Amino acid sequence: xxxAHLIARVLEGDRLAGRELYDAHAPRxxxxxxxxxxxxxxxxxxxxxxxxxxxxxxxxxRQEAAFGTWIHRIAVSVVLQALRSKRRRSNRxxxxxxxxxxxxxxxxxxxxxxxxxxxxxxxxxxxxxxxxIMHDLEGYTHAAIADxxxxxxxxxxxxxxxxxxxxxxxxxxxRDQ
Amino acid sequence: xxxxxxxxxxxxxxxxxxxxxxxxxxxxRPPEPPLDAMWAQIEKRAFHDAQPRLVLHTNxxxxxxxxxxxxxxxxxxxxxxxxxxxRNVVTRIVASPTATTTPVQRTASASESPETNTSxxxxxxxxxxxxxxxxxxPTQNTRTVAAPDLPDAAAARLASQFxxxxxxSDMSRYLAQTAVLLASLPSDHASAESDAxxxxxxxxxxxQTHLLLDSxxxxxxxxxxxxxxxxxxxxxxxxxxxxxxxxxxxxxxQTLTAHDVLPRVHDATxxxxxxx
Numbered sequence: 001x002x003x004a005h006l007i008a009r010v011l012e013g014d015r016l017a018g019r020e021l022y023d024a025h026a027p028r029x030x031x032x033x034x035x036x037x038x039x040x041x042x043x044x045x046x047x048x049x050x051x052x053x054x055x056x057x058x059x060x061x062r063q064e065a066a067f068g069t070w071i072h073r074i075a076v077s078v079v080l081q082a083l084r085s086k087r088r089r090s091n092r093x094x095x096x097x098x099x100x101x102x103x104x105x106x107x108x109x110x111x112x113x114x115x116x117x118x119x120x121x122x123x124x125x126x127x128x129x130x131x132x133i134m135h136d137l138e139g140y141t142h143a144a145i146a147d148x149x150x151x152x153x154x155x156x157x158x159x160x161x162x163x164x165x166x167x168x169x170x171x172x173x174x175r176d177q
Numbered sequence: 178x179x180x181x182x183x184x185x186x187x188x189x190x191x192x193x194x195x196x197x198x199x200x201x202x203x204x205x206r207p208p209e210p211p212l213d214a215m216w217a218q219i220e221k222r223a224f225h226d227a228q229p230r231l232v233l234h235t236n237x238x239x240x241x242x243x244x245x246x247x248x249x250x251x252x253x254x255x256x257x258x259x260x261x262x263x264r265n266v267v268t269r270i271v272a273s274p275t276a277t278t279t280p281v282q283r284t285a286s287a288s289e290s291p292e293t294n295t296s297x298x299x300x301x302x303x304x305x306x307x308x309x310x311x312x313x314x315p316t317q318n319t320r321t322v323a324a325p326d327l328p329d330a331a332a333a334r335l336a337s338q339f340x341x342x343x344x345x346s347d348m349s350r351y352l353a354q355t356a357v358l359l360a361s362l363p364s365d366h367a368s369a370e371s372d373a374x375x376x377x378x379x380x381x382x383x384x385q386t387h388l389l390l391d392s393x394x395x396x397x398x399x400x401x402x403x404x405x406x407x408x409x410x411x412x413x414x415x416x417x418x419x420x421x422x423x424x425x426x427x428x429x430x431q432t433l434t435a436h437d438v439l440p441r442v443h444d445a446t447x448x449x450x451x452x453x
Contacts, residue, residue: 015224019216027210034207044211048218055223114204117197136198137205167197168190 003067011059022051025068028138029075035133036079037086038118046082050075065147072148076134080126113174120170124163131156132163254353254446348394351385352446355407358382359439362414362429372417379414386411403445406436 001020009017029050034043054061054071061070121129130149134140135156140148145156185193358378386408389395395404413429433439 013224015220018220018224022216022219023212026212026215030210030215031207035205038205040208043207044215047210048215048222051215051219052222055219114200117200118204121201133201133205136194137202164190164194164197168185168193171193171197172185 004063007058007061007063007067010055018055021067025071026051028068029071032072032075032134032138033079035137036076036130037083042079042082042086046075046079049078049082053078069144069147072144073150076130076148080130083126113171116170116174117167120167124166128159128163128166131159132167135160136164251443251446254349254356347385348389348400349446351382351389352442354378355382355411356439356442356446358414359410359433359442362426376415376417379411379417383408383411383415400445403438403441406432406438407442410438 001017003021003024006017006021010021026047030043030047033046033050034040037043037046050071054074057074061067065073121132124132127149131145134145134148135142142153142156142160145151146153149156358375362375386404390401390404390408395401410429410432413425413432417425
């Protein structure tokens with residue numbers, strides 16, 4: 001069944017159709033939310049908020065863009081709002097210690113490197129960080145990022161390049177020590 | 178680009194980018210998404226509005242459904258009553274400008290009024306002494322009833338609107354209007370204008386009460402008793418116009434309370450609306 005049919009059925013209150021749409025997009029939304037927040041609870045909350053908001057605004061979705069693009073647009077908005085809210089509460093983006101815990105025992109051997117890079121990522125301006133995570137960690141194309149963030153494709157490339165340059169400086173500084 | 182970038186070759190940049198990417202990918206590796214748990218929350222929040230509809234369709238035996246239907250019928254009836262209030266008078270009204278009797282005085286004798294030339298066999302007059310002119314209404318089983326305060330032309334026009342006194346629709350409308358009137362009786366300190374408006378409306382409803390008493394609907398014992406009680410109360414209300422002392426309203430309220438009039442009106446309204 002096409003997404004247009006699923007959307008029509010969701011608008012009629014069909015939960016099963018809602019679940020189908022959710023199954024198709026939730027894993028990727030959750031992954032993006034986790035990559036951006038580095039927090040399991042936040043990622044779960046953001047994913048839930050994304051779909052609740054999407055279903056509540058579904059009658060306003062004109063299907064000019066793909067549903068996937070639309071819901072990722074919502075997801076990015078929800079995640080950024082959550083991060084801003086968290087920053088207001090704790091005056092920092094992510095808990096670096098939690099990031100260490102996640103990295104421990106995996107492919108990351110140099111926890112100092114990971115810590116510094118995480119900190120550098122967190123210190124990136126929001127627009128650069130979002131583009132970098134979407135492109136370099138989640139594999140979105142620049143065209144897709146442009147659609148989701150409602151920016152030009154060239155702008156997406158510029159943001160990713162700028163973010164990479166900042167992180168390279170961090171890595172260089174760490175190696176120079 | 179920074180000065181450090183100028184010192185590195187593009188190949189070095191690529192290697193560094195890859196290192197950064199792998200490091201971040203590892204440190205931010207997402208766990209398996211708890212899809213079912215998240216969906217449970219989403220379903221609860223996003224589809225909660227649909228739950229009552231599903232319950233209504235799938236479980237019609239819920240206790241509140243009859244009450245909901247009754248409440249809806251009552252609201253509809255009251256609304257209809259408000260809407261139809263100024264137009265409601267019943268059949269075959271004949272002008273009788275000279276008749277004078279007292280309210281709620283029912284006699285079993287035939288009407289002696291020469292203006293009330295009816296073919297009925299058992300007529301009774303109900304005329305308000307406070308009304309200088311009125312119309313008398315011969316009903317289907319012999320009673321002649323006054324229709325107070327209606328100009329002849331208006332009486333004739335309104336009379337033509339109703340040909341079947343006592344059907345469920347008429348009864349619903351009448352009961353709803355009566356309930357509204359009794360629920361909005363003027364206070365002790367109401368103005369004379371307020372009293373007059375209420376009394377006029379009560380007079381119209383009193384006329385309908387008489388007609389309904391003689392109709393098929395009035396043959397139901399329960400409804401007949403209610404109509405008789407309403408006849409008494411409405412007659413008391415109809416006398417509110419002009420001068421009144423503090424006990425008038427008290428008497429009305431005593432009658433309403435003693436006979437449980439309003440709850441019975443509500444019950445009858447629901448019953449009549451169901452049988453419409």
